Amino acid sequence: xxxxxxxxxxxxxxxxxxxxxxxxxxxxxxxxxxxxxxxxxxxxxxxxxxxxxxxxxxxxxxxxxxxxxxxxxxxxxxxxxxxxxxxxxxxxxxxxxxxxxxxxxxxxxxxxxxxxxxxxxxxxxxxxxxxxxxxxxxxxxxxxxxxxxxxxxxxxxxxxxxxxxxxxxxxxxxxxxxxxxxxxxxxxxxxxxxxxxxxxxxxxxxxxxxxxxxxxxxxxxxxxxxxxxxxxxxxxxxxxxxxxxxxxxxxxxxxxxxxxxxxxxxxxxxxxxxxxxxxxxxxxxxxxxxxxxxxxxxxxxxxxxxxxxxxxxxxxxxxxxxxxxxxxxxxxxxxxxxxxxxxxxxxxxxxxxxxxxxxxxxxxxxxxxxxxxxxxxxxxxxxxxxxxxxxxxxxxxxxxxxxxxxxxxxxxxxxxxxxxxxxxxxxxxxxxxxxxxxxxxxxxxxxxxxxxxxxxxxxxxxxxxxxxxxxxxxxxxxxxxxxxxxxxxxxxxxxxxxxxxxxxxxxxxxxxxxxxxxxxxxxxxxxxxxxxxxxxxxxxxxxxxxxxxxxxxxxxxxxxxxxxxxxxxxxxxxxxxxxxxxxxxxxxxxxxxxxxxxxxxxxxxxxxxxxxxxxxxxxxxxxxxxxxxxxxxxxxxxxxxxxxxxxxxxxxxxxxxxxxxxxxxxxxxxxxxxxxxxxxxxxxxxxxxxxxxxxxxxxxxxxxxxxxxxxxxxxxxxxxxxxxxxxxxxxxxxxxxxxxxxxxxxxxxxxxxxxxxxxxxxxxxxxxxxxxxxxxxxxxxxxxxxxxxxxxxxxxxxxxxx
Numbered sequence: 001x002x003x004x005x006x007x008x009x010x011x012x013x014x015x016x017x018x019x020x021x022x023x024x025x026x027x028x029x030x031x032x033x034x035x036x037x038x039x040x041x042x043x044x045x046x047x048x049x050x051x052x053x054x055x056x057x058x059x060x061x062x063x064x065x066x067x068x069x070x071x072x073x074x075x076x077x078x079x080x081x082x083x084x085x086x087x088x089x090x091x092x093x094x095x096x097x098x099x100x101x102x103x104x105x106x107x108x109x110x111x112x113x114x115x116x117x118x119x120x121x122x123x124x125x126x127x128x129x130x131x132x133x134x135x136x137x138x139x140x141x142x143x144x145x146x147x148x149x150x151x152x153x154x155x156x157x158x159x160x161x162x163x164x165x166x167x168x169x170x171x172x173x174x175x176x177x178x179x180x181x182x183x184x185x186x187x188x189x190x191x192x193x194x195x196x197x198x199x200x201x202x203x204x205x206x207x208x209x210x211x212x213x214x215x216x217x218x219x220x221x222x223x224x225x226x227x228x229x230x231x232x233x234x235x236x237x238x239x240x241x242x243x244x245x246x247x248x249x250x251x252x253x254x255x256x257x258x259x260x261x262x263x264x265x266x267x268x269x270x271x272x273x274x275x276x277x278x279x280x281x282x283x284x285x286x287x288x289x290x291x292x293x294x295x296x297x298x299x300x301x302x303x304x305x306x307x308x309x310x311x312x313x314x315x316x317x318x319x320x321x322x323x324x325x326x327x328x329x330x331x332x333x334x335x336x337x338x339x340x341x342x343x344x345x346x347x348x349x350x351x352x353x354x355x356x357x358x359x360x361x362x363x364x365x366x367x368x369x370x371x372x373x374x375x376x377x378x379x380x381x382x383x384x385x386x387x388x389x390x391x392x393x394x395x396x397x398x399x400x401x402x403x404x405x406x407x408x409x410x411x412x413x414x415x416x417x418x419x420x421x422x423x424x425x426x427x428x429x430x431x432x433x434x435x436x437x438x439x440x441x442x443x444x445x446x447x448x449x450x451x452x453x454x455x456x457x458x459x460x461x462x463x464x465x466x467x468x469x470x471x472x473x474x475x476x477x478x479x480x481x482x483x484x485x486x487x488x489x490x491x492x493x494x495x496x497x498x499x500x501x502x503x504x505x506x507x508x509x510x511x512x513x514x515x516x517x518x519x520x521x522x523x524x525x526x527x528x529x530x531x532x533x534x535x536x537x538x539x540x541x542x543x544x545x546x547x548x549x550x551x552x553x554x555x556x557x558x559x560x561x562x563x564x565x566x567x568x569x570x571x572x573x574x575x576x577x578x579x580x581x582x583x584x585x586x587x588x589x590x591x592x593x594x595x596x597x598x599x600x601x602x603x604x605x606x607x608x609x610x611x612x613x614x615x616x617x618x619x620x621x622x623x624x625x626x627x628x629x630x631x632x633x634x635x636x637x638x639x640x641x642x643x644x645x646x647x648x649x650x651x652x653x654x655x656x657x658x659x660x661x662x663x664x665x666x667x668x669x670x671x672x673x674x675x676x677x678x679x680x681x682x683x684x685x686x687x688x689x690x691x692x693x694x695x696x697x698x699x700x701x702x703x704x705x706x707x708x709x710x711x712x713x714x715x716x717x718x719x720x721x722x723x724x725x726x727x728x729x730x731x732x733x734x735x736x737x738x739x740x741x742x743x744x745x746x747x748x749x750x751x752x753x754x755x756x757x758x759x760x761x762x763x764x765x766x767x768x769x770x771x772x773x774x775x776x777x778x779x780x781x782x783x784x785x786x787x788x789x790x791x792x793x794x795x796x797x798x799x800x801x802x
Contacts, residue, residue, distance in 0.1 A: 057224065064227040067350045067411070074357040075220040078212045081364055085209040090183060092202055095190030098550040102300075103186035105667065106542065109304035110182050113271060113675045114312060118171055120679055121263045125167045128259065128690070132252070132796065133160045139799040150233070150241060159252040159796065162225055166256025166323060169221045170316045173214040174264050177315030177535065180210045181307045185542035192547060192559040199543065199563060200385050201370055204392075207535030208367035211528040212360060214315045218257075218322040219356045225250055226330075226350075244334035244345050247327060248596060251795040254324045258789035261313075261320035263686050265785050266633065268313035269778030271678035272305025273637045275670065277773050278644025284766050287652065287659070288758070292548035295658050297651045297665035298644050301674045303545045309777055310538035310571065317785055318531050321581055324788050325524055326352040328588035329517040335595050336514045339504040340416060347411035348514070354411060355428075355521045358403040363528030366396035385566040386447070389533055396529045397436060404428040404525055408518075417501030420511065424500060427493040427515045431522025431584070434489040435577060438482060438523075439530075442576030445478045446740035447569045448748035452478075457745040460764040461754050467768040471745075475738025475775075479730050482576065486583050486729070493519035513591045520584035527581075534574035537567030565747045572740030575781060579732045582784040586725040589791030593721065596798045597714045605711065608718045614700055614709075618716035622724030622790075625692050626731050629685050629786060630779045636681035637774035643673050689786050693717055693793050697801035713801035717794050728787040732780050739776025742768040 054076065061068035094100045136156030184206030191199040229249055234240040279298035283289050292299055329352040337345030370392050408425040444450050448457070452474050459470035497515015504510050544560035598605040610616050647670055657663035697717040704712025746765035754761040794801075 057227075060224070060227040060231050064230045065346050065350060067346065067354060068223055068227050071219060071223045071350075071353045071357050074360055075216045075223070078216045078360040078364065082209045082212040082216070085205045085212070085367075086180070089180070089187060089202055089206045089209065092187040093190050094186045095193065096550070099186050099189055099546055102303075102546050102549050103182070103189075105300050106185065106303045106307065106546075107182040109300060109671045109675075110178055110307040110312075112671075113304065113308050113678070114175065114178055116675065117264070117267045117308070117679060118174070121171070121260055121267075122167075124263070125164065125256070125259060129160050129163055132156075132163060135797070135800055136160070155249075158229065158249050162250060162252030163256040163259075163796075165221060165225065166253035166258075167260045168256075169217050170257040170260035170264075170319050170323075173217055173319035174260070174312040174316035176213045177210045178307050178312035180206050181311040181535065181539050181542065184539050185303075185307075186546055188539060188543035188563070189546040189550075189552075189556075189560065192543060192556050192563070193552065196385070196559045196562065197388075199540075199559060200388060203536045203539045203543070203563065204367060204370045204389070204532060206539055207532040208364075208528075210311070210315055210535050211318075211367075211531035212364065214319050214531060215322060215356060215360055215363075215528040218319050218326070219353055219360070222250060222253060222323060222326050222330075223353055225253055226353075242338070243349065244338040245599075247330035247334050247349060248599070250327045250330065251596075251792065254320070254327045255789075255792040255796045257316075257320040257323040258785065258792045259690070261316040262689060262782065262785045262789050263682055264316040265313040265782045266636075266686055266778070267678045267682040268305070268309035269633070269774075269782060270636045270640055270681050271674050272302070272309030273773040273777050274640025274677060275301035275305045275644060275674045276777075277637065277641035277770050278648060278670075278674075280766060280770050280773075281641070281645050282648040282652070285763065286649075289659075290548060290757070292545035294549040294551070295661070295665065297648050297658075297667060298670040298674075299545065299549060300667040301644070301670040303542050304671060305674070306538040306541050306545075310541075311535055313781070314531070314534055314574075317578065317781065318527060318534075320785065320788060321578060321585060322356060322524060322527055324589060324792055325520050325581070325585045326356065328585065328592045328791075329514075329521060331592040331595060332514050332517045332588060336502065336510050339510045340502050341505065342414055342416065347413075351407065351411045351518075352521055354407050355404065355525055356527070358407060359400070359525050359528050362396050362399035362403060363526060363532065365399060366392040366526075366529045367532055369395055385563055386443075386569060389536070389566070389570065393439070393526070393529060393533070396526045397432060400432055400522075400525045401429060404432065404522060414502075420500035420502050423496045423511070424515065424518045427496045427518040428522035428525070430489050430492050430496070431519035432525060434485055434519070434580060434584075435523040435526065435530075437485050438576050438580040439573045441478070441481045441485070442573040442737065442740075443569055445474065445737050446572035446744055448565070448744045448751075453741050453744050453748060456741055456768070457748045457754060457761070457765065460745060460749065460768065461761040463760075464764045464767045467742075467745075467764040468771060471738050471742045471768050471772065474741050475734040478737035478741075479733045482580060482733055483730070486580060489519055489523075490516055490584070490587060513588075516584065516591075517588050520581065520588055523577075523581050523584060530574050530577050533570040537571035540564050540567035561747075561750070565744065568740060568743050568747065572736060572744075572776070575736040575740070575776070575784075576733070578781070579729060579736065579784045582732075582788055583725070583729045586721075586729075586787050586791050589788065589795060590718070590721055590725070593718065593791065593794045593798060596795060597711070597718075597802065600799050601711060601714070601802050603711070605714065608715055608722065610719060612715070614703065614712055615715050615719045618696060618700070618719035619723035621692070621696055622720035622722065623727045625688070625720075625724055625790075626727040626783060626786075629688060630731060630735070630783060632685040632688065633779040633782055634774045636677075636685070637778050640674060640677040640681060643677055644670055647673055685782070689789060690793065693720060693790055694797055694800070696720055697794075697797065701801050711802065714798065717801050721790055721794055724790055725787050728783045732783040735775040735780035735783070739772030739774075739780065742772035743776070745769075 333348035497511035540563035701713025
């Protein structure tokens with residue numbers, strides 16, 4: 001059934017008189033138990049509790065190091081700033097009642113799925129924590145842990161506690177991302193009726209709130225764990241653990257964060273793209289109605305998916321990235337300080353925490369630099385939102401260079417090598433430049449202002465097949481420049497670290513790996529601002545959906561379409577950034593894994609020889625894992641979309657009045673279908689990711705025992721991790737870029753190019769966008785979480801492979 005031409009041209013009747021079909025799904029608002037308890041407390045009692053907690057935190061920090069006190073202070077200030085941003089955003093008006101009603105429906109759907117999804121994840125996390133406890137109760141200890149009197153039981157409890165804390169913090173990070181997005185979307189929609197710049201500022205500040213909380217929680221969580229273990233275990237006191245060995249106790253935190261992030265990304269990605277693909281195939285392709293049209297039964301599920309997939313999952317994802325990078329850098333810093341016999345190694349160990357503390361400061365400045373001073377009419381030409389965001393990012397980059405240099409001089413200066421801090425500052429500069437290049441490359445391949453996307457759009461004019469071919473070739477080509485950039489960055493940082501002047505007792509340079517760690521920190525030194533740009537995308541997308549569903553004037557939709565197109569680009573660029581940081585972080589985690597194996601086995605473990613058949617097989621298994629995981633993730637979206645398509649078709653057949661606005665679609669039915677399918681489908685690929693390295697390591701450990709190769713299990717797992725990382729980086733780059741390019745090629749045609757909406761080129765572009773949806777929002781983001789989770793699993797399970 002095709003939509004009436006008068007309705008398509010919005011000329012059937014005046015805007016105010018047009019009949020509407022709005023969702024009526026409002027139910028009792030949900031908030032986590034801890035928030036409900038806090039709201040019931042008296043303000044004075046709550047203030048006393050907070051002051052007591054702050055006092056305990058700062059006491060532990062003062063007992064550990066002045067550096068930790070600085071980290072705590074910055075994190076708490078950033079939390080206060082995030083509260084200010086929240087109040088500023090929530091003070092904005094929500095617009096007319098029809099907008100509020102749609103926003104409420106989206107909020108209920110998102111919070112309902114989040115509650116169910118994270119309930120499932122928490123049960124799996126508790127089960128895995130029990131498995132880790134059992135393994136650690138029977139595993140070997142490092143000689144340093146035995147000398148410090150750290151028994152197996154204590155080591156097991158510490159690792160499990162760190163794992164559960166990491167999982168909890170990652171879950172909170174995801175909830176924060178979703179909480180703000182479902183409240184900011186309607187305020188952006190309302191602001192778009194007045195000014196594009198005001199709508200941009202609200203979306204950016206809402207994303208900034210989430211970013212500051214996520215990064216701040218990652219930093220303060222590790223700092224609290226570190227200071228707690230330091231005080232509790234009496235580190236550096238006679239007969240106790242050395243401070244250089246303390247970071248090994250934190251690996252459980254990174255694993256917990258990775259575990260939650262993977263399932264959040266899988267479940268959220270399957271939800272959002274299953275709903276999106278189903279809504280587009282029936283709504284756009286079969287019925288010819290616009291995107292986010294209120295007559296589409298799957299439109300609310302699609303808008304809910306933006307929040308649970310792009311906001312909640314991305315918050316958990318970046319939290320995990322930062323946590324893994326900090327912990328691996330702390331391990332490598334401690335190892336290098338120990339080899340070089342540096343008198344005070346705390347600066348090298350705590351350096352990552354300070355870098356991300358400065359990240360909170362400079363990103364806050366970048367976020368606040370975007371102001372809504374313009375009050376232009378919605379009909380007037382508006383400033384390019386991407387240019388505004390880019391100015392804020394450029395300011396953040398400049399401040400990052402300055403603060404990074406100051407941090408290296410403060411913490412990495414040592415009398416043994418007076419100029420080493422400068423080499424490490426240059427390593428950080430390499431990382432910052434790498435981040436900027438990655439953002440630019442991703443923008444070039446996914447923004448319709450540039451040639452690749454316009455060429456892809458042109459291919460749509462000759463049919464669906466040529467659109468798919470052009471999109472696949474664009475995605476394949478887009479892997480080249482990022483790989484070259486990563487290669488140059490790793491080699492440059494390693495060389496700078498190796499020539500820093502830091503040597504071990506035999507005169508061998510030891511700063512190379514730490515140099516790559518510093519480069520990774522440099523790349524992530526603007527992580528809070530990058531996450532802000534990422535969160536901007538789904539908030540703008542939701543705002544456009546609310547405007548379309550509430551049937552606002554075309555001029556308002558033009559503003560939200562512009563913000564949405566920029567949001568697609570920012571999402572693609574931040575995914576490219578995430579993949580680049582994942583590549584460097586995985587290299588660090590791989591190096592930390594080899595250091596940990598050396599510590600547990602008490603033998604040198606510096607090389608992995610892939611000429612050994614078993615080790616080569618481990619590499620093949622790692623490569624296979626990436627392809628099988630990607631296949632299962634995409635297939636999960638396909639099966640979910642099929643259920644949505646069948647349901648939407650059924651409603652159009654059984655309720656013919658939907659197309660004439662005489663009957664209201666059953667939105668809740670599609671929401672229920674997608675939620676159930678996403679929870680069901682996320683289990684199989686997630687279980688594959690967790691079980692694979694453990695099973696491979698145990699099988700080859702047993703084989704090594706009977707063939708007289710004591711380290712075979714550890715070597716095979718190292719090979720598996722190495723190959724999976726390489727294949728995963730390339731696969732994620734291909735999937736993310738191709739999907740983002742297909743999406744923006746469609747957006748470009750919708751601006752009026754090549755015939756505009758409804759043309760044959762547009763139909764072909766919609767097909768490409770549909771194919772690219774599971775690429776860029778399910779499989780691609782899940783893969784770069786997967787490769788980091790593989791690395792953290794191997795860190796936690798390293799003793800099992802020996």
